[in-house]
Amino acid sequence: MDLQAILSSIDVKADWVGLRYVKENTGFRLVRDGKPEANTRESKQGIMVEVLVNGQFAYYGTSRLDSAGIQAAAERAVKLADAASKFSLHSFGVEARPVAKGSYRSPYQTPADAFSPGELSELLVKATSELKVSDKIVNTNAMARTVETESHFVSSNGSDVEQQYLMISADYSAIAHEGGVTQKRTDGGLLAKSYQAGMEVFNEADVLARCRNIGAEAVELLTADECPTGTMDLLLAPDQMMLQIHESVGHALEIDRILGDERNYAGWSFVRLDDFGKLQYGSDLMNITFDPFVENQFASYAYDDGGLKAEKEFLIKNGLLLRGLGGMESQLRSGINGVANFRASSWNRAPIDRMANLNLEAGDSSYDEIIGSVEKGVFMTSNRSWSIDDYRNKFQFGCEYGKLIENGKITRTVKNPNYRAISNPFWRSLKKVGNKDTFEIYGTPFCGKGEPNQIIRVGHASPLCLFDKVEIFGGA
């Protein structure tokens, strides 16, 4: 499709016109207990036509891809923008859509078609076999999700950006049951192993070894003690830090939330516009970056969907809040420095402020130093439950697997580990940050936000982190 030619042929009275074509093929395979549950592939494509009229943007998303259909969509969008411009929240100019020219291709070693459907299914069947390490395993699942995305953005002020992605998510899980106790273990949390990568992530020896470990830990949890209740040290593995950063930092720093756009749905934020440059968000060990260039991280890209060039930026440095998660529209509305994170889930949704790769930078503590510093605490790994309030303050998170730490040593496994806290005091209690040896990269395809609702992919990377005096408790 010659998008530039289509753009040139559009005849409407608008101050700006943009076309964003997206084609996405999503494959999903699920095997349960050695039997196929799902083998699907969805191929979705369409164009988002966006116009600016009298300071108001409006859009028309259509799956009709011929010139006449796109012309009709542009005409309807102009009428909508004109009608809405009498009630605009903010009057925008063309500077809200900076000129962008470039391309991006996600890194991979092995292309998606290197594995046939039969070969990938066979691997997943083997995985469920390896997960069943004992008769106490009553349910095994192995899933693989492959997403191939092409996007092409052109605009009347000269933007032309093509970006291509191959993204792989996988998960393997086992449920163990005995004597009225049921425990589940996954591969770091549901689909937490989500990467911009190729089929090399399905290395058979590596996958099967991980599955044996997952099965063994599910069985181990059946006879583990309940997680203790009390206020003590909390050590979080990087696969739980992913969720911790996402919920209590990422969403709180989205400028569109701070500006109130989400108050009817996801909520507001405890962070206010005048907190930037002033608020001590966490301890001085806390360094949060928006980093679109981490190799293989799930939400890397070169430009956001508004055409803003992506750059690495510190949002929080030495615990001090410096910058928000806001694309050009939010930056123009708020006057706050932001990042290139104006993103849409697909062609049928308008961009809004989203996290992308949001990471906690590594510190200088080794694993042994961190464990050795704990008199009494719990080491938690792999998220299984998450809930936080609409201001991103009061949260409660649960993990699959815990280890008790006593007098500087890991002593025994505990089940049903949970903790609850309030965001600012919690981050200010960050007392040790692991070094690069403890740093791990994760992601999720499933971050929900926006009205109309959008699910988008995000990436989070972190080292081990130790928090002081956290309220910890066990199961029902």
Add this chain to the structure above:
Amino acid sequence: MEKLFQQLNKAIMDSLQEGEYLSLGYGGENSNFTRINAAKVRQIGNVDEADLTFNFILNGRRCSGGISLSGDAEEDLNRSLTELGRLRAEVVQLPEDPYLVLPDSTDTSTNVKHGDLPDSEEIPAKLLPAMGSADLTGIWASGRIYQGSANSAGGYHWFATDSFSLDYSLITPAEKMVKATFAGTHWDQEAYTGFLADSVNKLKLMSLPPRKIEPGSYRTYIASAGISDILSMFSWGGVSEAAIRQSESCLGKMRNESKKLSELFTLSEDFSSGFAPRFNGNGEVAPEKTVLIDKGELINTLVSSRTAKEYNIESNYASGDEGLRAPVMRAGSLKEADVLKALGTGVYLSNLHYLNWSDMIGGRITGMTRYACFWVEDGEIVAPIENMRFDDSIYSFLGENLEQVTDTTHVNPDVGTYDGRELNAVICPGVLLKSFALTL
């Protein structure tokens, strides 16, 4: 749209070869979304889309696919036949599926509901002036939604409906909020203006100085909107037969350990309201009503045909994920006008937020209070409360701590739009609890 679906259905089914079985699903919408912040337009646009899904079976093997439709019959038939070719090439590579169910339903139905909706360009002028100086944030969604299903046995269903919803929050300068949804099929400007004015009046209660309450267990009333959120949790590790069989359900204790909820709690899958179609993705038509939990006792679950085959039980033609499509909780006897008096001293919760299982197998849910939530003393509202986290088990608050259920059910429309505009609604009353655990 139905004509396109009929054309594609005929051409695709005619192209099937010996031994091939196919189910087609059609989903589409032509919607306007107007996003509002501070009673002004933040974003506005239309989305016009349609998809066709395929569930293909050959020689005991199954795979599925989906494509976007352009609206042009010739182009869409080309795309469809290309997809069918891809499915044929893939299915022979897959392992046999012992639980697949061949499409055999020959039922047919057509249900088209016409509404009276404003044109997209009229929406800002119809909605915003009535908001006046209120701080209102929310989402308007309107237009036509289509769903279709057909299979190689001759089954055919078509459902189309016009609808609108304005889901909004009103906010005081002190950041206290009231939530409401104005929804329907025929736009009535006067009714809208009156509904909005009523919400603004409710907001006045929120201007009282807020009270901070300490964590602990409280007598609690949860209004219908809050209960609808809790009932929605039963679609995720709840009433699914497969989830119970596979040790991933909060109701496993009811099946395996004879646990019961309160006799005051009765939950059904009940399509009689007509909000959602009774046919599922396989074109199978569910019973109009299935009682799932009767007076606290689990008597039925949602069973898809696939689950039925795996466990050699009867299907009640649930959807593939065995989630609730038409949940209805039975009303009780507490008059809504008497709620505050019956509560006495305790907490009144209008809405809940961000629910999750904190221990699914144990039936424990955590979440937040949100919007119009009050501290009540001696049957009188004293003050709005600061938002609190709760963490409690259904076996407790829907069990021995469920004291009364109100005598009126309310329709809580699902205004979700992740995979397109939803059709469902949760119909339920409010509940009075002897004790509810607030934890943070």
